[in-house]
Amino acid sequence: MPKYTWIIACSLTTVILLGLLGFATYDKSQELAQAKAEIAQVKKTLEEGQTDDQALNAKLAAAEAQIKQLRQERQKAVQSDHNLEAEMRSSLASKDVAISQLQGKLTVTILDRILFDSGEADLKPEGEEVLRKVALILSEHTNLTVHVIGHTDNVPIRPSARNRFPSNWELSTARATAAVRYLVQMGVDPHRLGAVGYGEFRPIADNSTPEGRARNRRIAITILSDAMAGADTVPFAVTNDMGLSSITLPTTNNPTASLTNSPSQTNQISPIRPISQIGQTNRDQTP
DSSP states (O other), X not given: OOHHHHHHHHHHHHHXXXXXXXXXXXXXXXXXXXXXXXXXXXXXXXXXXXXXXXXXXXXXXXXHHHHHHHHHHHHHHHHHHHHHHHHHHHHHOBTTEEEEEETTEXXXXXXXXXXXXXXXXXXXXXXXXXXXXXXXXXXXXXXXXXXXXXXXXXXXXXXXXXXXXXXXXXXXXXXXXXXXXXXXXXXXXXGGEEEEEOTTSSOSSOTTSHHHHHHHSEEEEEEEEHHHHOOOOOOOEEEOTTSOEXXXXXXXXXXOOEEOOOTTOTTSEEOOSSOOOTTOTTSOOOO
C-alpha cells in the first residue's frame, strides 16, 4: 500500500478517535452538570426542611407557652373561686343564708324573712346589712356576673296588694330588682348585674308545709365567671333616674327581660342586662 494511503488512514483514525473522545467528554460534562444540579436541589430541599423544622419548633414552643398560660389562668381562677366562697362563708354565716358551689357556680341563698316583710318588696334593715356584706365582697371581684333571682311560695298574693303585684311573678321580680338596686348603691358594677323572678315555679321544698314554704321564699344570688356567663352583645346603654344602667336589648331569637328598677313601677317590664325571660321554664335551672 502506498505510503500516503497509510497517512490518510492514520489521520482518519485519529480524527475519529478524537471525535469519539470529544463526544464522551461532552456527555460526561452533561452528566456532571446534571449531577451538580441534583446535588444543589437536594441541598436546597434540606435547607428548606431545616427552615420548616425551625418554624414548626417555633409554633410548638408558642403553643406550649399558651397552654402553660391557660393552666396558670385556670389555677388562678380556681383559687379566686375558692377565695370568694371562703369570704362569703366567713361574712354571711347565718341560719338564714346558705352558700353552695356547683360546677363553678357559686350561689348565695337568702331566706325572704331576713330581707322583706310578708308580701312586700322593700328591703328590711337586716336584709340591707346582708346585701351590704355581699356587695363589699363582689366589689373586689370585678370579673364576675351576678344574677339575682327571686322565688316565692305558692300562696296567692293577698287582695290588698294585687294592684302592685298581680301574681307571685311580679312579687319575686320586684324583690330581685330591689336587691339589685341596693347592690348597685353599694358599689357593684350595674353592667354585671341582672334580676329575674321565677315566682312559685322553682320550689326547693314542699309547699304543703309552713317550713317548706319558708324555704321556698328566697333570693338566690348566683355568681358566675365571665367565661361561664358567656359573651353578651353590648347594646346601647341608657342611665335612668336612679343612676342605674338599663339598656335596650337587640332583637334575637332568645329574648330576655326583667322588671324595671324604677321604685314607682315595680310591676312593669323593661330591659336590664344580663337577664332571663321571666317565668320561662327552659332557662337556667338555678333554684
